[in-house]
Amino acid sequence: MSILKLASDSTVPAEVICGLCSRRITSDCATFGPINAEGNITILCAGHLWGGLTFIDELADYMAKEREKFFRNSGNNVMRFGGGGQDAWLVY
Amino acid sequence: MVEAGKMHGLYIEQRSLNGKTLLSWDLAHHMYARGQQGKVAVVTDKPVELLASTKKQWLKLMRQVQRERSSTLNAMRIGELTRQIAWMQNLTFSAKAPDDILEADITFALADDFVRIPPVCSTIYATYPFAREKLHMLASWMPKNGVVVEYI
Numbered sequence: 001m002s003i004l005k006l007a008s009d010s011t012v013p014a015e016v017i018c019g020l021c022s023r024r025i026t027s028d029c030a031t032f033g034p035i036n037a038e039g040n041i042t043i044l045c046a047g048h049l050w051g052g053l054t055f056i057d058e059l060a061d062y063m064a065k066e067r068e069k070f071f072r073n074s075g076n077n078v079m080r081f082g083g084g085g086q087d088a089w090l091v092y
Numbered sequence: 093m094v095e096a097g098k099m100h101g102l103y104i105e106q107r108s109l110n111g112k113t114l115l116s117w118d119l120a121h122h123m124y125a126r127g128q129q130g131k132v133a134v135v136t137d138k139p140v141e142l143l144a145s146t147k148k149q150w151l152k153l154m155r156q157v158q159r160e161r162s163s164t165l166n167a168m169r170i171g172e173l174t175r176q177i178a179w180m181q182n183l184t185f186s187a188k189a190p191d192d193i194l195e196a197d198i199t200f201a202l203a204d205d206f207v208r209i210p211p212v213c214s215t216i217y218a219t220y221p222f223a224r225e226k227l228h229m230l231a232s233w234m235p236k237n238g239v240v241v242e243y244i
Contacts, residue, residue: 032105032239034127041103041237049121056160060172063127
C-alpha cells in the first residue's frame, strides 16, 4: 500500500448522493455504509446514524431492496449477496 | 465531520466526534450501518474498556432493531430486520491480541498487535493516533472495497 495514496492524492468527490435519502451532500457530511447489489460501497449522510428508529427502518428497507435486486440479477442466488464470490463449482 | 477518500481499492473515512458522542456509540452505529461485511479490527489503546462499552452500545442498538421488527407489518422489512438481529446476536467480540487470523468478528487491540499480524478484515477503525506507517502495514491485507475509519 502506497503512503502517497493515503495522503493528499486521494480523490475526494465534491458531492455525493446518499443511498438512503438520495440527497446530494458534500463528502464531509458523508459516511460509508453497506455494499449494494452491484458490489459497490453505499455512501450515506452521516446524520442518518443519529436517526434512531427511522434510520433502522430506512436501512432495512434499503438492504431489502438491494438484496432483491441482487437476487434477480445473479440467477436467483441470494446467498452471494454481500460481495462473496462463488466458492465451488459442480461439474458433472 | 467526515471526509472520504479512496486509495488502492480501500476507502478512507475520517470521523471526528462532536464532544457529545461517545466513541463506543459511534463505533457501534457505524458498524451497524456497514452491515455484514466481514471481520472488523478496532485499533485502540484501551482494548478491554472499549470492547465493553462498544458491546453495551451494540446490545442497545440490537434491542432497538428488535423493537422495530416487532412493531412493523411490512414483510420485507421484517425479513431484513430478522436477518440483522440474527447477525447482531451472533457477533463475537474479542480484546485478545491476535496471534494469527482474527478469531472474533470484532477484535480490539493495540496498533502494535495488529502490525505483528496484519488482520484480514473488511473494516479497520483507528481510534487513537499512531504512526502512519503502522496504519499502512496493518491495512495491508484488506480486500478491495475495505474501509479504514480514522478518528481525528
